[in-house]
Amino acid sequence: MARVVVDVMPKPEILDPQGQAVAGALPRLGFDGVTEVRQGKHFELEVDDSVDDDTLAKIAEGFLANPVIEDWTIRRVDQ
């Protein structure tokens, strides 16, 4: 068993209304100095050892992310 983390983020050129809303709210809450915020998704998967990196990439590219508008990264983490 391994824990795999997949982060999915809107591509830089794609509008990110959620991140913008957060960035816009921070100064109103009294937090200055945050110049940009982008918001994406964070998945934590528990996978059998049978699942190789190639399969994980397929899962990320074909399912967890929408490659038209999103980029993704995968990393295995120690538990």
Added chain:
Amino acid sequence: MARVVVDVMPKPEILDPQGQAVAGALPRLGFDGVTEVRQGKHFELEVDDSVDDDTLAKIAEGFLANPVIEDWTIRRVDQ
């Protein structure tokens, strides 16, 4: 300037219907061996050097996450 990543995840005891939907769909798409999926949020912040870890923790705890239902982690990443 630094890039800060904040990950926000539903607490383990809180139902995560989105993660469950992903986990349920994977076998149907022909991906076996993923035993559990949890879905949370991933934020990438560009922050001035003036923003210290304490402030970041406040932003995460008081705003980006709802501590009633969510846990969060922060890390600074190299750009």
Added chain:
Amino acid sequence: MTARIGVITFPGTLDDVDAARAVRYSGAEAVSLWHGDADLHGVDAVVVPGGFSYGDYLRCGAIARFAPVMTSVIDAAGKGMPVLGICNGFQILCEAGLLPGALVRNDKLHFVCRDQWLRVENNTTAWSTRYDSGAEVLVPLKSGEGSYMAEQSTLDRLEGDGRVVFRYVGENPNGSRGDIAGIASENGRVVGLMPHPEHAIDALTGPSDDGLGMFYSALDALSTVAA
């Protein structure tokens, strides 16, 4: 004196006109409150209406709860002012800490719009005295993140203290813990619920006029205080 009930508008609020209409139907005066204005303009009670404040980005209600008007609402609620949070308003009240717990994504992940039966579990709050205990009322439910969640200890406390005000009858529409549709603050002055009483004030435009009872209840609560 006619009671004056404030209805807050945040950017993205949708059901403020409906809430104001419900206030008028009950015979009170509806006063518009703007999110950026901390002044409550002397209202006797406040409705935090439904919609998608700030697009519901980040989390429902997470951004709205920091609006200047909410600081005043929190303050006034502390002094016993009746506050009703409907749908997004309920989410905002939870985010603001006026009510415990949180509302999360519906278990089936879809937005649900339907006429929903509710059972009145507590008819002693500022917003529910006009109902008989155990009465069943029909009110529209329309939300994507309406599933009530809280730690077990919080749930136990709510149940034990009778602070569950409304409960879903029949099939649970969103996975809410304990079929909870609405809860009250400890003193029963602040009530939040996911279904929309302001859409059930007239048989012409809603499934019933059952929702009016909440607004009449508040008027009763206000006149009792005054007397």
Added chain:
Amino acid sequence: MLPGVVAGVAGYGNCLGLPNVGGEVVFDKTYAGNPLVNAMCVGSMRAEDLHLAHASGAGNKIILFGARTGLDGIGGVSVLASATFDGEESAGGRKKLPSVQVGDPFTEKVLIECCLELFAEKVVVGIQDLGGAGLSCATSELAAAGDGGMYVDLDRVPLRATGMTAAEILSSESQERMCAVVAPSDVDAFMEICRKWDVIATEIGEVTDGDNLVIGWQGETVVDVPPRTVAHQGPVYDRPYARPTKQDEVQASTPDSLPRPSTPDELRETVLKLVSSPDLASREWVTQQYDRYVRGNTVLAQPADSGMIRVDESTSRGVAVSTDCNSRYVYLDPYRGTQLALAEAYRNVAAGGAQPLAVTNCLNFGSPEDPGVMWQFERAVHGLADGCAELGVPVTGGNVSFYNQTGDTAILPTPVVGVLGVIDDVRRRIPTGIGDEPGESLLLLGDTRDEFGGSAWAHVVHGHLGGMPPEVDLERERLLAEILVAGSRDGMISAAHDLSDGGLVQAVVEMALIGQCGARLLLDPDATRSCSCSPSPRAARSWPCRAARNCGSPRCAARADCRGASAVSPTSSRASWRSRTSRRSVSTNSARRGRAPSRHCSPENAALTRETGRRSTASRPVRRVCVRIQETGSALAPSPG
């Protein structure tokens, strides 16, 4: 695909706060690679508040407001509906960008509120939204409609991406943007309102006394044209069109020889198969995801023939809308099929009690470069134009979408027609469900003919598509609408439902399911009363709208009306309120008209007339539709008019 589309409509529409009151869902294999999503949006305003899209008055400022301009959607209009998506075309040397924009309904909502306030404060001279082809289109249209020239400085446009070229800034289709023309003295007030709503607003140019639209960028003039050449003098295509040779073959393949159900069991099976088919099954899975209540003026919504909205609370005036198209009919005969779409939408609006007044449409077709498709298009447009002329309703807008095809296979021609009607008093609306009172009679209006070309029955049961669609008689359609509107005004009709896909049996099944009561049909041509229904006991629990249950009187119509009329008067109802809630509910969804029927209609001219007080012949609740058949096929025939 379907869940994604529904989530998209729900996600944007619900957040905007527009009640979703109707629509239709249609499946066909030709849509699989090319799904169509058509939306009709209706607003209301005072005529004197109309603001036009024109830029006049030299010195007036051009203000761009709303979202920042990004690289999304460049070439969207032209790229999106194209047959090929594989092109490696690049935008300014970059790799090809997605042509679909990420919508931000929140920004749109705030922008709409901001615009309404700008109008109310009378600080705009002209205004135009930014749609296809973005700023280039908006500026040239504004300038073309004005009386002078216009200067625009692209360097001032707030951008979301770095390194955008002038062409990209001009053609970006980033959503949630508007362009306004503002008198210099109003600019401060304009900006103040935008600040209130947190809307970015930037002065990007001004109206000039020249003749040309001049656009500058980085010290250069990148555009200098007479705006009318851009806005109005685009190329005019004269595409060849020709009736496809196989059209004769399609029309010759009639459904006449398809085996029809001949025993009660076969009929039962056929009916069940039809009502559970994707085209006719309940749409609740879709409509449950849409907010139909927001703003509190929804009088009729799904599942009803038309959606109805109260637009004036003081007078109870309202509007009703319906959108329809049976593309199988259009495929068999584009001219007649389009008129059938018009007739259905028109009838749906009238069935709610509203007078049809205006038409809009979205013409979805395959590639116009295919002469056969072009022929379908030409026939459809003529069919709609002639039909509207005959019915006396103007077409006030619409949309055309070409290149909807997968490879060489075009979609079924799909001219979706939307009809808007007005009703003077929404409290007199006609709902769709039956069973308000015991013993209601169902009357069928219009002729039922042996017409199965393009029918749901041929499609669902036999997978057949051929022959001719039903005949259309718009004069009869108009007459029917008159009867329905008059019947609503006079309070004669307690429910009505139009017959379309699936014919009579589908219509009655839907009326029964909505009303949660059963019906018994007698298909005897000599019988004067052909159908009756009775309320089911279930109604009390799960469908709260049995008016009769709420007032305690079997004849609750008068009371229902007074509730609808003045809502609840605070003084009188406060006292009685508690006693009413102590019962299960006080619901009266179907509370509506008050006047008892003053006269009965003959079966020929009434849709479905309540015969008040007469007991049902069915002494116990009927839970399923009983169909006693004389003419076997006709229960399934669609019967327009």
